[in-house]
Amino acid sequence: MGPYVTNAGVFLIETLFGLYILVVMLRFLLQLVRADFRNPVSRFIIKVTNPPLIPLRRIVPGLAGIDVSAIVLMLALKCVELLLVFLLKAGVVPPIGGLLVVAIGQLLWTLTMIYLVSLLIQFVLSWLQPGGYNPVVLLIQQLNEPLLRPARRLLPPMGGLDFSLFVVAISLILIQMLVVSPILDFGTVLVLK
Numbered sequence: 001m002g003p004y005v006t007n008a009g010v011f012l013i014e015t016l017f018g019l020y021i022l023v024v025m026l027r028f029l030l031q032l033v034r035a036d037f038r039n040p041v042s043r044f045i046i047k048v049t050n051p052p053l054i055p056l057r058r059i060v061p062g063l064a065g066i067d068v069s070a071i072v073l074m075l076a077l078k079c080v081e082l083l084l085v086f087l088l089k090a091g092v093v094p095p096i097g098g099l100l101v102v103a104i105g106q107l108l109w110t111l112t113m114i115y116l117v118s119l120l121i122q123f124v125l126s127w128l129q130p131g132g133y134n135p136v137v138l139l140i141q142q143l144n145e146p147l148l149r150p151a152r153r154l155l156p157p158m159g160g161l162d163f164s165l166f167v168v169a170i171s172l173i174l175i176q177m178l179v180v181s182p183i184l185d186f187g188t189v190l191v192l193k
Contacts, residue, residue, distance in 0.1 A: 006088055006089060009088050010085050010088055010089065013081060013084050013085055013088070014081065014085065017077055017078070017080070017081035017084075018081070018110075020048075020077065021074050021077050021078060021081075021107070021110065022110065022114070023045055023048050023049055024049050024053075024070055024073055024074050024077070025070075025074055025107070025110060025111065025114060026045055026114070027045045027046065027049045027053075027067075027070060028067055028070040028071065028074070029111075029114065029143055030042060030045065030139065030142070030143065031067050031070075032066070032067075033142055033143055033145070033146050034142075035139055035142040035143065036138065036139070036142065039135045039138060039139055040135055041135050041136055041139055042139065049070075052073055053067075053069055053070060053073060056069040056072065056073055057069045060072050074107055075100075075103055075104070075107065078103035078106055078107055079099055079100060079103045082094075082099055082102055082103055082106075083099060086099075086191070094191045095190055095191060095193060097190055098187050098188070098189070098190025098191035098192075098193065099187075099191060100187075101183060101186055101187030101190055102184060102187035102188060102190075102191060103187075104183060104187070105180055105181075105183035105184035105186075105187050106184065108179070108180045108183065109176065109180050109184070112172045112173075112175055112176050112180060114143075115143075115144070115147065115168070115172055116169060116172050116173070118140045118143055118144055119144055119165050119168060119169050119172075120169075121137075121140055122137075122140050122141060122144055122165065123165050125137055125140075126162075144168075147168045148162075148164045148165065148168060151164035151165075151167040151168050151171075152164045154167065155167055
């Protein structure tokens, strides 16, 4: 019965923390790209993330238009998540340095996955509902545009087809392989020491 309870506990911890970190990261990214916060989806994200962020902003100020408090919150939540999972699985506290590196690697992985999924959604919706209005589609377009704009300069649309989505997706996958995976591997080595 022990491993089943442990697995269930790990699943719950990773799911609850993961969903909330995802919402905080979406808020951070939408603020970064100056998305429309009158959108109902944006309002929901603000309402859910305001309770920890408002008090944290009194301690951690922004820097050059970047919401540093959201970064600190994501990092703290990810470290607590990893600590709880490690305690549940191994029963000991891992080295803090390794925990921090793994947390950074996992947050970067989440960041790249948010963009990969949003690019896929934008690609599919461009075929299914071109030109239609949907608040989620609008946010996805606003989120992706800062990445797509430079790619469009390199590879302008040809024959009505926009290949910038593919260029950005391939770049993100390469970032996962060449940057994020080594960070995760290094953090895992530090944690297991």
